[in-house]
Amino acid sequence: MSTDKKIKINQLLSTQPSGIVYLSSWLVKEGYSLDLQKRYRNSDWLTSIGTGAMIRSGDNVGYEGAIFALQKQVGQFIHPAGKTALSLLGKAHYLELSPKKVTVFGGQHEKLPTWCKTHDWGIKLDYYSSSFLPSEIGLVEVELKTFSIKVSSAARAILECLFLAPKNQELVECYQLMEGLNNLRPNLVQNLLESCTSIKVKRLFLFLAEKANHSWVKHLNIEKIDLGSGKRSIVKNGVYNPKYKITVPVALANGEL
Missing domain, CATH: 1.10.10 (Arc Repressor Mutant, subunit A)
Structure with a gap:
């Protein structure tokens, strides 16, 4: 050469x-x-x-290095989300120390490239594309060893957890995660909830936040948040919450945690 x-x-x-x-x-x-x-x-x-x-050649590259490339080199919205983002932010201390999978979200029309899906990163990538939240709200830059990537902020991450619940994320675990979020910024939460298109997510979020008795809840303007109409059966054989018109697990409704 x-x-x-x-x-x-x-x-x-x-x-x-x-x-x-x-x-x-x-x-x-x-x-x-x-x-x-x-x-x-x-x-x-x-x-x-x-x-x-x-x-x-010879470099040790994790999934984060792939996220870096997708974000910084081609400007995609794909980012660590949900429970994975909370872990990267230090908001999920009690969770498994060695997770077997990471949660990654992207825009509605974004797909993981084939190379990203087929390469062995040493961990499973659970990828979800959705537009239930706008891409420009609630992302933060997280410093890793040699570079930084954008991940969901704590407020956005818990909404992403609830988006996956109850099929791909246990609601009781969502509540345990919510309990640790005692310092969310009300203005960001308000903005996210007003922009969120999922009625299920918004109702569950407010239900869990109130149950966790967080002080920032009282600073939210619920009247500006579209909570839809009609009932939502979130889980089978659950307990009906009349305020938010949702059916939730017995353990959550009765405080058996």
Whole structure:
């Protein structure tokens, strides 16, 4: 390989953090042609992890490095969400220390690339695409070892948990997570609830927040939040809550936790 090409790859690797995925499409825009990328792979500078994606040879790359690439290199909304986001924010201390899966959300029309779905990250990716919350509200930047990524804030994350409940997230666990969220910002919560399109999520959120007796609840303007009409049966054989017209697990309704 020519000296110029070595200088060019060294510039790339020295300006980007370790532990990330390099997307071929982004590299082309940065001046690294497909032919040059192939030469770097043949020279063992870069290693392919699937069509259109590479890592630095010998680098240890987790799923977070994939999220970095999707967010920073191609501007996607895909982000760690729900219980995973709460864990990254230090809001889920009691949860399993070594989770077997991570929760990732994306926009309604966003899909995980094939390379991201098929590569072995050492952990299972549970991906959900939805537009029940707008993409511009309630994300925060979290610093990892060598780079940062956007994840759901605590307020958005608990709403995402409730979006998955009860099929993919236990409601009792949602309440346990809610109990730890005693310092949410009322203005952000208000904004998220007003923007949320899921009646189920909004009713469950307010029910659990009141049950947890959080002081920030009294600062919310419930009248501005569309809670819909009619009853919602969240679980079978549950207890009906007349205020929010939802059927919830017996353990939640009767305080048997």
